[in-house]
Amino acid sequence: MLKINGLSKYFQSGEVLTKAIDGISMSVGSGEFVAITGASGAGKSTLLNVLGLLENFNEGSYEINGTEVSKMGDRQKAQVRNENIGFIFQSFNLLPYLSVYENIELPLKIRGINKSERKKSVEQLLEKFGLANRAKHLPSQLSGGQQQRVSIARALSCAPKLILADEPTGNLNSEMANEVFSMFEEINREGTTILVVTHDEGLASRAHKTIQIGDGKVMQVS
Amino acid sequence: MKAETEISLAIKSFGFQWQKYMFIAAVMSLGIAVFLVVSNLYINLTSAFEQPHLHQLYKPVLNDWKKDEAFDELDSSKLPPLMSYQNSMALAQIEPGQNASSFKTEVIYYPSQAQSLSLLPLSTRVSSISFFEIFNLHFKFGGKDELTQKSGAWVVLSNQTNERLFAGANSVGKKLNLNGHYFEVAAVLEEKTHLFREHDVVNGAFEGSEDIYLPWQAADVLNPVIRGKKLCKDGKYASRYLDVKEGSCLWVNHWVKLADSELHAYEQEVSSYAQQLSATGMLTGETPYQIYRAKDWYEKSGVINNDSKIFPLLAIAFMFVCAVNACVILYAQAIEQKPDAANWYAFGLSRRSILSVFLIQSGICSLFIVALTFVFSLVGISVFKGIFPAYETSLYLGLDSFFIMVVISISFMLFFSLFPGISLSRVKPVVYLKQGGVA
Structure with missing residues (x-):
């Protein structure tokens, strides 16, 4: 599904050139559950952002579903993000002026799905994640765990082939973190590829594959 | 992406931040209202110069x-x-x-x-x-x-x-x-x-x-x-x-x-x-004698004196200052909206669509500017007429004034929104998504 070869990402600050990703090559097959681990500043999040088409890379090649990313324009990338990728963030990043229902509905709206189909999909997700009674609530009226469930539901709303999660349990207690990973396992069992960045070795071990990153390079794959 | 979605997102986002947009609208409409009232007055004063019959009127001055x-x-x-x-x-x-x-x-x-x-x-x-x-x-x-x-x-x-x-x-x-x-x-x-x-x-x-x-x-x-x-x-x-x-x-x-x-x-x-x-x-x-045309006589008599001629320029300057202030607030608004834009971007909005959403918000704001300018102009004219009753029949908001109001409001807002909007559309999503500046 994802194939990267010699991928590098630099940051220039004055005369100092920092290599956040330094020639990483790897591939992720369809239906895999991959955990990316590593110390702070190792390049985990940068790698995830590049894979999620949120950030450009400087060198190497990146193919998603057989299409070279460097040849895509902004609109095509936006379409790929909308249709193929679901994002889950540590800070949830729910839009504060939209209700739970509307936050989950947003990617469907962007995709141009009609209202009745959107309603059907959102209601199914609300039911699945136990949020049906919170549909009209604003994010500020929810607990951290509930917000992350909304965030996961939103990521799944367009039925993407790939979920990218950046420290999704960073703001949750261990019980909630376990719950979130259980959800990931369930989603993965339904065929969705998951790439999750985490510090937590215990949670990472629940993935099919763990990639350890250090100094922008792949240190170990297990 | 459908325009309907951009409009819907713009309205929701506008509704969440309406106070700031209302402040922008108030600042901008104040500038336009002052300009409209002053220019209206000046045009009424000077239009008499352009009456065709005045070009045929002469006065001999003896002595x-x-x-x-x-x-x-x-x-x-x-x-x-x-x-x-x-x-x-x-x-x-x-x-x-x-x-x-x-x-x-x-x-x-x-x-x-x-x-x-x-x-x-x-x-x-x-x-x-x-x-x-x-x-x-x-x-x-x-x-x-x-x-x-x-x-x-x-x-x-x-x-x-x-x-x-x-x-x-x-x-x-x-x-x-x-x-x-x-x-x-x-x-x-x-x-x-x-x-x-x-x-x-x-x-x-x-x-x-x-x-x-x-x-x-x-x-x-x-x-x-x-x-x-x-x-x-x-x-x-x-x-x-x-x-x-x-x-x-x-x-x-x-x-x-x-x-x-x-x-x-x-x-x-x-x-x-x-x-x-x-x-x-x-x-x-x-x-022993001179012959003056009526129009020149107006000029020499100082009917529209130099101070009066400065007022429209001052009004334009005031409107410009208001516009600059509105632009600065708008830019600050765009910066505040960057976490939102990062989120929209992550879920599939293109940069062009982000710009569109911002411009739609500015368009909504310009409608409020039109409404507020109308109110401010009416209040300004009433106050002016109260102080100077001689202007009772000469100072009014006609259809042309309303048209000018709409054109200035919308064009100003869209023009001044362009730079903040482009800046917003060029948001670096990873900066804001990592910070979690949204919810």
Whole structure:
């Protein structure tokens, strides 16, 4: 599904050139559950952002579903993000002026799905994640765990082939973190590829594959 | 992505941050409202300059008037640049029926017993029938035929006086007792919408408007109290019409309507006349006469003085300052919206769509600017009219003002939104998504 070869990402600050990703090559097959681990500043999040088409890379090649990313324009990338990728963030990043229902509905709206189909999909997700009674609530009226469930539901709303999660349990207690990973396992069992960045070795071990990153390079794959 | 989604997102986001947008709208609309009110006033003042008939109006000025010398009413050696009655009448005989001389007086109206009014002083302009034609004054009731039929016994009412005395009904044929003499109403003038009354070139641009108009023959009978410049050449004051007529006072403005082809011949006549007067010692100075076009006369009289000319520039400057402030707030708004934009971007909005969403928000804001500008302009005009009642009929918001308001509001907002919008669309999503600046 994802194939990267010699991928590098630099940051220039004055005369100092920092290599956040330094020639990483790897591939992720369809239906895999991959955990990316590593110390702070190792390049985990940068790698995830590049894979999620949120950030450009400087060198190497990146193919998603057989299409070279460097040849895509902004609109095509936006379409790929909308249709193929679901994002889950540590800070949830729910839009504060939209209700739970509307936050989950947003990617469907962007995709141009009609209202009745959107309603059907959102209601199914609300039911699945136990949020049906919170549909009209604003994010500020929810607990951290509930917000992350909304965030996961939103990521799944367009039925993407790939979920990218950046420290999704960073703001949750261990019980909630376990719950979130259980959800990931369930989603993965339904065929969705998951790439999750985490510090937590215990949670990472629940993935099919763990990639350890250090100094922008792949240190170990297990 | 459908435009419907961009609009929906823009409205939701606008609703969440409406206070900031309202602040932008208030700042911007204040600037536009000030500009509209001031420019409206200025246009009304200056539009009189562009009346076609003014280009055919000429005034001969005799004697030693120096154009750069200020007129001092209390100094008899600095008399106004006018022509004496005797000179004027003599010159009028050269071109009978094509001149308009007039001056302001005051007569007393004696109401009939049926009326509840007490004795009413009326501001009166003594003039000829040609006066109305030359200064392009239109009649609401009656007209030139009625004036001609009644010879020297007519009276013309202003629309306001007709409202006051006859409740706005057609009063042509009704009789008025003025200073104990009866005159028949021959016509009623239309209400003038411009503050600037063209025929005020006779005595100055902003003197109070007239209640009624009477012919010269009536002035001989009534001998009314005169208004305006009363100082005579010999240092005496003239208080009544006959004092002036029979004295050596300089006061009568004498306007002639001429086609271009007639101008040269008229100039020769005035020159000849001035030489005759100079030979008898009645005129002194190096330049015995000058002929001015009405439009130039406005300029020289300072009808629209330099201070007034600065006001539109100040209004534009104020609007610009408001626009800059609105732009800065808008830019700050765009920066605050970057976490949102990062989120939209992550879930599939292209950069162009992000720009569209921001521009739609600005468009919504510009509608509020139109509404607020309308309110501010109405309030400003009301306050202005309250302080300066003379502007009652001349300052108003017409359809053209409303159109200008809409165009300025929308174009300003879209123009000033462009830079913040582009900046927003170029958001670096990873910066804001990692920080979790949204929820």
